[in-house]
Amino acid sequence: MTISSSLMSDDKGFGKAVYIATYGCQMNEYDSELVRSILAQAGYVFVDGANEADIVLLNTCSVRENAHRKVYGHIHEIRHKRQGRPVVIGVLGCMATGLRQELMDDRALALDLVVGPDSYKRLPQILTAIRAGLKPAPTLQGARYPMITTTMEHPGYDVTLSEFETYADVYPTRSAGVNAWVAVMRGCNNFCSFCIVPYTRGRERSRPVENVLDEVKRLADDGFKQVTLLGQNVNSYRHDGKDFAHLLDEISKIKRIARIRFTSPHPKDFPESLIRVLGENPKVCKQVHLPLQAGNDRVLALMNRHYTGAVFMDLVTRIRRACPGIALSTDIIVGFPTETGLEFNDTVRLMQEAAFDSAFIFKYSVRPNTEAERRLKDDVPEKEKTERIVRINKIQTDISLGKNKALIGQIEPVLIESVVLSKGNSVYGRNDANKIVVLPKGNFKPGDMVQARITAATPHQLKGEPLAS
Ligand code: 5AD
Ligand code: SF4
Numbered sequence: 001m002t003i004s005s006s007l008m009s010d011d012k013g014f015g016k017a018v019y020i021a022t023y024g025c026q027m028n029e030y031d032s033e034l035v036r037s038i039l040a041q042a043g044y045v046f047v048d049g050a051n052e053a054d055i056v057l058l059n060t061c062s063v064r065e066n067a068h069r070k071v072y073g074h075i076h077e078i079r080h081k082r083q084g085r086p087v088v089i090g091v092l093g094c095m096a097t098g099l100r101q102e103l104m105d106d107r108a109l110a111l112d113l114v115v116g117p118d119s120y121k122r123l124p125q126i127l128t129a130i131r132a133g134l135k136p137a138p139t140l141q142g143a144r145y146p147m148i149t150t151t152m153e154h155p156g157y158d159v160t161l162s163e164f165e166t167y168a169d170v171y172p173t174r175s176a177g178v179n180a181w182v183a184v185m186r187g188c189n190n191f192c193s194f195c196i197v198p199y200t201r202g203r204e205r206s207r208p209v210e211n212v213l214d215e216v217k218r219l220a221d222d223g224f225k226q227v228t229l230l231g232q233n234v235n236s237y238r239h240d241g242k243d244f245a246h247l248l249d250e251i252s253k254i255k256r257i258a259r260i261r262f263t264s265p266h267p268k269d270f271p272e273s274l275i276r277v278l279g280e281n282p283k284v285c286k287q288v289h290l291p292l293q294a295g296n297d298r299v300l301a302l303m304n305r306h307y308t309g310a311v312f313m314d315l316v317t318r319i320r321r322a323c324p325g326i327a328l329s330t331d332i333i334v335g336f337p338t339e340t341g342l343e344f345n346d347t348v349r350l351m352q353e354a355a356f357d358s359a360f361i362f363k364y365s366v367r368p369n370t371e372a373e374r375r376l377k378d379d380v381p382e383k384e385k386t387e388r389i390v391r392i393n394k395i396q397t398d399i400s401l402g403k404n405k406a407l408i409g410q411i412e413p414v415l416i417e418s419v420v421l422s423k424g425n426s427v428y429g430r431n432d433a434n435k436i437v438v439l440p441k442g443n444f445k446p447g448d449m450v451q452a453r454i455t456a457a458t459p460h461q462l463k464g465e466p467l468a469s
Pocket of ligand 2: 190233
């Protein structure tokens with residue numbers, strides 16, 4: 001770690017303009033909003049680009065390999081563009097905890113701070129220490145994931161994972177809009193063998209029901225029409241004996257919030273209470289993201305997913321029975337270590353059987369320190385992974401198109417989000433199932449709920465005509 005010399009010698013030259021770049025999942029989007037709020041209270045201001053900033057914070061993702069490359073590239077680009085003009089650069093998020101040693105040791109990156117997802121409240125203090133020009137001590141050696149607290153010798157370094165931090169007392173600074181993300185639980189205890197998240201984000205913990213309700217009420221006051229509840233595994237939500245289904249029902253009582261979504265539940269413990277709420281509560285959107293990962297039972301066991309293909313399909317059937325027409329999406333990993341071509345066919349078969357509305361399909365990539373990295377060889381050749389991903393994407397595209405075409409002629413409530421950017425003569429919103437619906441512009445504004453007849457479909461979006469009101 002280095003500290004720009006100008007910051008050490010001349011505190012006055014160090015301004016408070018911050019630029020935050022966010023990578024990865026919605027949880028990171030939410031965390032960046034938390035960071036904005038924490039820093040704004042400490043007098044920092046925000047700018048739209050790294051070039052105008054005094055401090056650049058990259059809120060990073062570790063879930064797949066290519067995320068790392070992007071972040072390294074971005075840091076080098078910022079340094080190059082600044083051409084020696086001083087800037088404090090920090091890495092936040094999952095890379096901070098997952099790659100702590102590597103990041104600190106990398107002299108070319110020359111990072112000033114490395115702060116993990118449970119330490120954002122300390123950012124003002126950390127930045128003040130950096131401003132004061134404290135010189136960092138040599139990097140710590142040792143285990144890859146030790147619990148280390150910042151010391152005065154390491155002013156920019158805090159990757160401590162907490163069992164309690166939920167940021168319940170921070171109201172995130174969001175840009176105005178229609179949808180607001182709300183984290184209701186953090187961390188993950190599942191340890192799927194391919195996944196780095198339990199190591200980078202620590203153990204599960206939930207926010208109190210009342211505290212979530214307060215945030216959503218405030219969001220309604222601020223004009224948001226939809227909330228999307230976030231957690232690495234939302235159906236592990238538990239506080240004072242109250243479960244996730246209870247939380248959804250309570251939130252739905254807040255007037256002016258029209259829609260509630262959530263992501264992601266784990267198929268292994270999807271309770272009946274949640275299926276009931278999906279079927280019965282009109283504000284809870286008819287859409288569930290249900291990560292399957294693989295269709296073969298041996299591979300699922302190796303992944304430590306705690307369900308079989310048959311159990312997953314039974315869940316799909318029970319959800320569809322309670323909630324006909326519900327849209328289901330999924331995540332799939334192809335080329336998990338030792339997955340044979342025949343075993344991959346089981347994934348294809350299950351995809352066809354489940355007929356998801358959409359799917360995110362990834363090639364397996366080795367994540368440091370995970371169970372899969374320690375015990376298995378990444379032995380499916382890259383070419384084979386590519387062939388599998390191409391094949392499954394094609395199949396899914398056809399299923400998605402079929403599902404969307406079946407909606408032509410139906411009347412759907414569409415929550416308007418924004419004017420389409422390209423020509424400006426249409427608007428887009430989403431139906432209950434979270435599908436994008438493009439409508440002719442009219443007089444709609446973001447937040448309007450419009451009844452529309454679906455007139456055309458592609459695999460990824462719908463077109464509609466508003467009904468005359
Ligand atoms: N390789 C490929 N995909 C992964 N995911 C998580 N870890 C890995 C990995 N090591 C995918 C899973 C998860 C999604 C968020 O990212 O499908 O559901
Ligand atoms: Fe990762 Fe599995 Fe936890 Fe999801 S449930 S965050 S895939 S360990």
